[in-house]
Every structure is written in structure tokens, then in C-alpha cells.
Amino acid sequence: MYFEFYGLKEAPFSITPDPRFVYLSERHRDALAHLLFGIGQGGSGGFVQLTGEVGTGKTTLSRLLLEQLPEDTQAALVLNPHLSPEELLQTICEELGVIERGKGGKPALKPLVDLLNEHLLRAYAQGKRVVLLIDEAQELSRASLEQVRLLTNLETSTQKLLQIILLGQPELRERLADPDLRQLAQRITARYHLTPLDEAESEAYLRHRLSVAGCTRFPFTRLAVKQLHKHSGGVPRLLNVVAERALLAGYARDQNPVGERLVDQAAAETLAPVLTLRSAPRLAWLVAAGLFALLATLWLWPEPQPEAVATAPSAGETQTAQSNGADRASAAVPYLDSAALAARLSESEGADLPAWNRLLALWRLRAEQADVNIARRCPPEVAPGVFCLRGSGSLSKVAALGRPVILPLRIDGRSVHVIVTGLDAVRARLILGGEVFDIDRTQLERYWRGEFFAVWRAPGFIALPVRRGDTGPTVDWLFAQLLPDGPGSDGAPAEDAAGVGPRQFDEMLEASVQRLQLSYGLVADGVVGPETLFAVTSTLDGGPTLRRQL
Numbered sequence: 270m271y272f273e274f275y276g277l278k279e280a281p282f283s284i285t286p287d288p289r290f291v292y293l294s295e296r297h298r299d300a301l302a303h304l305l306f307g308i309g310q311g312g313s314g315g316f317v318q319l320t321g322e323v324g325t326g327k328t329t330l331s332r333l334l335l336e337q338l339p340e341d342t343q344a345a346l347v348l349n350p351h352l353s354p355e356e357l358l359q360t361i362c363e364e365l366g367v368i369e370r371g372k373g374g375k376p377a378l379k380p381l382v383d384l385l386n387e388h389l390l391r392a393y394a395q396g397k398r399v400v401l402l403i404d405e406a407q408e409l410s411r412a413s414l415e416q417v418r419l420l421t422n423l424e425t426s427t428q429k430l431l432q433i434i435l436l437g438q439p440e441l442r443e444r445l446a447d448p449d450l451r452q453l454a455q456r457i458t459a460r461y462h463l464t465p466l467d468e469a470e471s472e473a474y475l476r477h478r479l480s481v482a483g484c485t486r487f488p489f490t491r492l493a494v495k496q497l498h499k500h501s502g503g504v505p506r507l508l509n510v511v512a513e514r515a516l517l518a519g520y521a522r523d524q525n526p527v528g529e530r531l532v533d534q535a536a537a538e539t540l541a542p543v544l545t546l547r548s549a550p551r552l553a554w555l556v557a558a559g560l561f562a563l564l565a566t567l568w569l570w571p572e573p574q575p576e577a578v579a580t581a582p583s584a585g586e587t588q589t590a591q592s593n594g595a596d597r598a599s600a601a602v603p604y605l606d607s608a609a610l611a612a613r614l615s616e617s618e619g620a621d622l623p624a625w626n627r628l629l630a631l632w633r634l635r636a637e638q639a640d641v642n643i644a645r646r647c648p649p650e651v652a653p654g655v656f657c658l659r660g661s662g663s664l665s666k667v668a669a670l671g672r673p674v675i676l677p678l679r680i681d682g683r684s685v686h687v688i689v690t691g692l693d694a695v696r697a698r699l700i701l702g703g704e705v706f707d708i709d710r711t712q713l714e715r716y717w718r719g720e721f722f723a724v725w726r727a728p729g730f731i732a733l734p735v736r737r738g739d740t741g742p743t744v745d746w747l748f749a750q751l752l753p754d755g756p757g758s759d760g761a762p763a764e765d766a767a768g769v770g771p772r773q774f775d776e777m778l779e780a781s782v783q784r785l786q787l788s789y790g791l792v793a794d795g796v797v798g799p800e801t802l803f804a805v806t807s808t809l810d811g812g813p814t815l816r817r818q819l
Contacts, residue, residue, distance in 0.1 A: 271516055271517060271519075271520035274519075274520045274525065275484055275486075275488050275516060275519075275520070275525060276483065276484055276485050276486060277479075277482045277483050277484050278482060278483030279482050279483065280482065280513070281478045281479045281481070281482035281484065281512075281513075282478060282508075282509040282510070282512050282513040282516075283509070284506055284509050284510065286328055286329040286332050288332065288333065288336065289481055290477075290478050290481050290482075291329055291333060292473065292474045292477040292478065292505075294466055294470045294473075294474070295470075295661055296463060296464055296661055296719055297326055297330060297463070298792065299461070299661055299662050299663075299666075299719075299792075300319055300330055300461045300463050301330055301333060301334065301337075302790060302791065302792050302793075303317065303319070303459050303461040303662075303663065303665075303666070303790050304317060304319060304330065304331075304334050304434060304461075305334065305337065306459060306787055306790045308334075308338070308339075308342065308398065308400055308432055308434075316421070316433050316434070316435055316453070316456050316457040316458065317432070317433070317434045317435070317457070317458065317459045317460075318434075318435045318437075318441070318442075318445070318457050318459070318460045318461070319434065319435070319436050319437075319461050319462075319463065320436075320437050320438065320439055320441050320442055320460075320461075320462050320463065321438070321439070321462060321463030321464070322438065322439060322463075322464075322465065322504060323438060323504070323506070324504040324505060324506025324507055325463045325464070325465055325504055325505065325506075326463060326505055327404070327436045327437075327463060328404060328436070330463075331346070331402055331404060331434075331436055334402070334434075335402075338400070339398070341396060341397045341398060342397065342398045342399075342400055343365060343392060343397055343398070343399050343400070344364075344399075344400045344401075344402060345361050345364035345365050345399070345400070345401045345402070346364060346402045346404070347360055347361065347364070347401070347402065347403045347404065348404050348405070350403060350404070350405050350406060350407075350408040350409045350413070351408055352409075352413060353410070353412070353413065354378065354410075354412050354413050354415075354416035355376035355377060355378055355381070356376055357409075357413050357416060357417070358376065358378065358381040358382065358385065358416065359376040359381060361385065361401060362381055362384060362385055362388075365385070365388055365399065367384050367385060367388045368381075368384065378416075382423075385420075385423070386423050386430075389423055389430035389431060390425075390430065392430070393425065393428060393430055398432065399430065399431050399432070400431075400432045400433075400434065401420070401431060401432070401433045401434070402434045402436065403417070403433070403434070403435055403436065404436045404437075405436070405437060405438070406435040406436055406437040406441050407437040407438050407440040407441035407444060408437075411449070411450070414444075414450060414453060415453070417433060417435075417453070418452060418453040418456065420433065421433065421456060435457075439462070439715075442460075442462070442711045442714060443711060445457070445711075446695075446709060446710075446711040451695070454694065454695070455694045455695075457665075457694075458665070459663070459665045459790060460663045460664060460665045460714075461662070461663040461665070461666075461719075462663060462714050462717075462719065464503075464718045464719050465501075465502050465503030465504050465505075466498075466503035466504075466505065466508075467503060468494075468495065468498045468503070470503070471494065471497065471498040471501070471503050471508060472494045472498075474505060474508060475487075475489065475494065475497065475508065475512060478509075486525075486526075487526070488516065488519065488525055488526050488527055489512075489515070489526055489527050489532075490526050490527065490528050490529065492528065492529040493515070493526070493527050493528050493529045493531070493532045495529070496529040496532040496533055496536070497511055497512055497515070497532055500532065500533070500536035500540060501536075507540065510539050510540070511532065511535050511536050511539055511540065512535075514535035514536075514538060514539045515527050515531050515532045515534075515535040517535075518531045518534060518535055519531055602698065602705055602706060602707050602819075603706045603707070604696075604706065604707045604708070605706050605707070605708050606709075606712075607709075607712050607715075610708050610712055610716075611680070613701065613704075613706075614678060614680045614685045614701075614716065615680060615681060617685045617701060617702060618702075620686075621645055621675070621677075621684070621686040622641065622645065623686075623702060623703070624675050624686035624687065624688055624700075624701075625641050625644050625645045625675065625686075626641055627688055627700060627703075628644075628673060628674075628675055628688055628722075628724055629641060629644060629724060631673055631688075631690075631813040632655075632724060632725070632726060632812055632813065634655060634724075638652060638655065639651050639652045639655045639724075640652070644657060644724060647659045647722055649733060649799050651724065653729040654726055654727060654728060654729035654731075655724065655725075655726060656724070656725055656726075656727055656731070656799060656802065656803070657722065657723070657724050657799075658722070658723045658724075658725075658799045658800055658803050659720070659721075659722055660720070660721050660722075660723065660799075660800055660803075661719045661720050661721070662719060662721070662790065663719065663790075664692060664697070664710055664713070664714065664717075665790065666789065666790045666791075667689060667692065667721060667815075668692040668815065669788075669789045669790060670723070670789060670803060670804060670807050671807045671808075671814055671815050672723060672725060672803070672807055672812065672813065672814060672815065673688055673689060673690045673723075673813050673814075673815060674688070674689055674721040674722060674723045675687070675688055675689075675721065675722040675723075676688075676689055676713075676717050676720070676721050677717075677718075677720055677722075678713075678716035678717055679716055679717075679718060680716055685701070685716075687699045687700065687701045688700040688701075689721075689815070690705070690813070690815065690816060691707075691815055691816030691817070691819050692710070692815055692816075692817070692819075693816075693817060693818055693819045694710075695709065695710060695819075696708065696709060696710060696819040697709075697710050697713045697819075698816060698819055699713075707819055723803055725803055725806055725807075725812060726806070726811070726812060727802060727806050728742075728746060730742040730743065730746075731743050731746070731802065733797065733798055733799060733802060734796050734797055734798045735747070735774055735796070735797045736774060736779075736795065736796045736797070737774050737775065737776070737778075737779045737795060738773065738774060739773070739774040740771045740772065740773050740774070741771065743797075744771070744772055744773065744774045744778070745771065745772050747774070747778060747782070747797065747805070748772050748778060750805055750809075751778065751781040751782065751785065751805070752777065752778065752781055779795040780795075782795050782796075782797060782801065783795045785801070785804055785805065786801055786804070789804045789807075791804065
């Protein structure tokens with residue numbers, strides 16, 4: 270076997286979700302934090318939605334989530350979504366131990382709902398949380414999705430009894446964008462779309478798995494790594510498949526390290542071929558030509574002259590109508606459907622400078638206050654009192670932060686930078702090239718890979734990062750923002766718990782920072798870096814905010 274040839278102790282690229290081999294990219298860590306945050310919301314009772322392409326690690330994240338659940342949490346995992354509403358309820362009850370497996374008889378909705386409700390009330394009385402995870406949720410029938418929504422109605426007067434997490438492929442986002450499912454979509458409190466790895470992350474992923482498997486010498490050349498990323502598209506499962514095959518080929522040919530040619534060959538043997546479109550049949554061309562001729566005839570057909578009216582509006586009435594129409598036109602923001610959005614993005618030059626200029630203008634930052642060429646590089650501090658963040662996450666995270674941000678959208682292999690100025694449960698408002706328009710959130714997520722840029726103002730003395738044990742003006746300011754009613758908030762000199770010297774970043778402030786981080790879907794490490802500072806300042810007066818109703 271090839272283990273000894275590469276110095277391996279076990280297979281490094283098995284596609285089974287072994288927790289020892291889990292590699293968490295920044296986006297995977299962010300997604301896991303969103304799931305934990307959704308469970309930690311307690312009584313909110315909303316849905317948490319995690320989507321991603323096949324093989325990007327959704328199931329692996331769900332296993333990690335189950336391992337990290339608090340001790341007072343009970344979980345039910347549904348792996349087979351091809352169920353009727355009755356069968357789905359029966360499966361949930363079996364997972365929670367409400368009924369014995371295989372002894373429920375023919376399922377009926379009313380008795381199962383009653384049993385589930387009684388179980389949830391008992392868990393609530395014992396101080397326990399109950400979480401339902403549904404994998405491959407895009408396969409749920411409309412009736413089953415509606416039944417899942419109705420489960421959130423199981424509640425006390427103050428507390429939702431069940432937290433539901435939906436895991437699925439991108440088709441789940443499209444299904445939930447259906448107007449008939451808007452009641453369910455509006456109950457989703459956190460959304461995250463898991464994107465593939467970039468090239469650097471793909472290499473880190475390969476090195477991590479090989480290291481866990483006992484490899485001491487990396488068995489791929491740099492060009493081979495590039496080809497592995499190219500063929501897999503950064504999808505971890507495909508990386509496993511192609512890398513495994515390439516190692517076998519290298520062993521058979523006594524090649525260590527493995528080069529790009531063997532990777533290309535391995536990809537050709539393991540990946541499905543890309544289908545090419547056949548040329549349209551002649552009949553289709555004839556039909557298209559006929560439709561074109563018909564449309565041209567209708568376009569050129571002379572319009573009938575309007576009949577004379579008995580009375581004409583006065584000049585004053587005409588002027589009023591025109592001004593009212595102008596007001597309505599200026600107030601209305603156009604809505605772009607998927608085709609119009611794709612065309613608008615394709616026509617854009619893609620330069621990021623206009624977006625950065627507009628974002629600085631929204632913050633009323635003049636050229637002498639913040640250089641746009643420095644800002645677009647997004648250093649942590651653009652100028653004294655002006656900060657920049659290059660973050661990642663979901664639209665729910667952007668909405669929680671509440672400030673306009675720049676999103677790089679990907680189309681035709683290039684980036685188009687837009688500014689998000691509004692987000693509600695269904696739509697997003699964008700600025701692109703001086704044009705303002707609304708689109709569906711699911712359409713935006715098709716072109717967005719989770720990266721965003723933010724600029725904001727904060728006191729010029731802020732120095733990052735700060736953590737437990739630190740002192741200084743930044744710590745004093747954090748106490749004033751996060752613990753305004755605590756000691757030292759009356760204007761007297763800030764002192765530590767002993768009453769001597771400046772305030773120290775103590776356990777109380779760290780807990781307050783962690784609560785803030787959880788509320789915004791951030792990693793709750795208690796350290797104040799650029800992202801946490803952005804969250805702190807998002808609640809302050811001044812500066813642009815996201816529109817919440819579109």
C-alpha cells in the first residue's frame with residue numbers, strides 16, 4: 270500500500286466526516302459560530318439556515334456542532350428529509366426519545382404533536398434546550414416545510430420551546446424565496462452560506478489532513494497544489510477525491526512528490542466530465558427568427574391617434590401632475606430581477622474605487638481626513654479615528670452590524686464592488702456606479718462569497734487589540750460603552766476594582782464583550798479586535814445606518 274511510500278499511518282483523504290481530520294477555514298469557523306449563536310438565542314425560536322454547495326462541509330459542521338452543544342441541550346438530527354409531515358414528526362419524536370423506534374404504528378399528526386409538546390414542556394421545566402437539525406433540508410416537501418414552521422408555535426407565554434437548524438444546498442435558499450413560503454423565510458434569524466476554500470486554504474487543508482495522517486513531508490509540488498485547487502474548485506470533498514487518486518498514481522509511478530500532470534490525470538479519472546451544450550437545432554432557429562419578425566412588426570406598427578377629449582386639463586393641473594410624477598419617480602427605488610441584476614453586474618467595469626469613494630462619502634469623510642487609496646487597501650486604521658474591517662460572514666451578520674458595507678460580487682470571473690445600504694427579511698438595497706436599486710436577498714447571495722469591507726469612525730485613541738489584563742484609554746472607553754452604569758461612569762477618574770489606578774480589562778468587561786460578540790454572531794473570544802470594535806460602535810449615534818424596511 271502507499272502508506273509507507275509517503276510516510277503515512279492512515280488514509281489522509283477519506284470522505285467520511287472524521288472529527289480528527291476537520292480543518293476549519295475562517296468561513297467554517299464563522300459558520301460554526303453562527304450555529305452556536307443560533308442555539309444560544311434561547312427563546313428567540315427562529316430558524317437558523319446553513320447552506321453550501323455539495324461537499325463544502327455542512328454535514329461535518331453539524332457533527333462538530335453536536336459535539337459542542339451545552340450539557341443542558343438535547344438534539345434531534347433528521348438525516349432523511351424524504352418524509353411526509355407525519356413521518357417527519359414521528360422521526361423527531363423517535364430521535365428525542367418521546368416514542369420508541371419502530372413502535373409508533375401508523376403516524377398521525379395530532380397525537381405526535383401533543384406528545385412532542387409535552388416533552389418540550391418537561392424539558393423547559395428542567396431548564397433544558399431542545400434543538401432540531403434537519404440535513405439536506407432542500408429535499409423537504411412543501412407540506413413538511415410547513416409542518417416544520419408550525420413546530421415553532423410550540424411555546425410558553427414567554428419562551429419558544431424548539432430551536433430549528435436547516436442545513437441544505439443552495440437550492441434551499443431558492444425554495445425559501447418562494448412567496449408561498451415567506452412565513453417560514455421571515456422566521457429565519459440567522460443565515461450563512463458556506464463557500465469553497467480559496468487556493469491558500471486548499472493548501473492548508475491538504476497539509477492539515479496529511480499531518481493528522483502522520484505525513485512528515487508534503488507529497489505535492491506547488492504546481493500540483495494549484496491544479497488540485499483548480500480541479501476541485503476548493504470543495505473539500507473533491508479535494509479529497511482527487512488528492513487520494515493522485516497519491517495512488519504517484520505510488521504506482523514511484524513519484525514523490527506528486528506533480529501537476531498526475532493531478533490532472535487523477536482529476537480526469539475521478540471527476541464527472543463537464544457537459545457542453547449542443548448547437549441548437551435548425552427548428553429552434555426558425556422559431557426564434559419568426560418571433561423576432563413578429564416583434565419587429567408589432568414595434569413598427571403605427572399607433573392609433575387618440576380621440577379628441579371634451580375638455581383639456583389646465584396648465585396648473587398639468588404642472589401638478591408632472592411634479593407629482595417626478596416626486597414618485599425620485600422616491601421609488603427600482604427592483605431588479607435575476608436577469609436584470611446579472612446584466613447590470615456584467616455591464617459594470619468592476620473597479621472598486623467608486624464604491625470606496627461612495628462609502629467614505631456616506632461617512633462624510635473628506636479627502637484630507639481619509640485617503641481613498643489607503644482605505645481601499647483596508648488597513649485596520651485608515652487615519653486617526655477612521656477604522657477599516659475586512660470581514661466575512663452572512664447577510665444576517667451584515668444586517669446585525671447595521672452599517673453600510675462594500676460587497677465584492679463575483680461574475681464572469683471578476684469582482685464587482687457594490688455598497689449595501691439596506692437589508693430586510695426579503696430584499697437588499699445596493700449602490701452600483703451611482704445607481705440605487707433593490708434586489709432579492711437570495712439573488713445577492715448567488716454572487717457573494719461572504720467577504721465584506723466596512724469603514725467607520727471611533728475615537729482616535731483606540732488601540733487594538735485589547736484583552737483581559739490590559740489597561741489604558743481604550744479599556745476606559747469600552748467600560749463606558751459596554752458597562753455605562755458601572756463604577757467610574759459618573760465622570761470621576763476610572764479606577765480598578767481595588768480603587769487604585771486605571772481600570773483594567775477584567776472578567777466583568779470580558780463577559781460583557783463576549784455577550785456582545787454572541788449577539789452579533791461573532792466568535793465569542795472576549796478579545797476586542799477590529800470586528801468587535803465595529804460591533805461596539807454600530808450602536809453609537811452618528812454615521813450611516815442600514816435601512817431596515819425596503
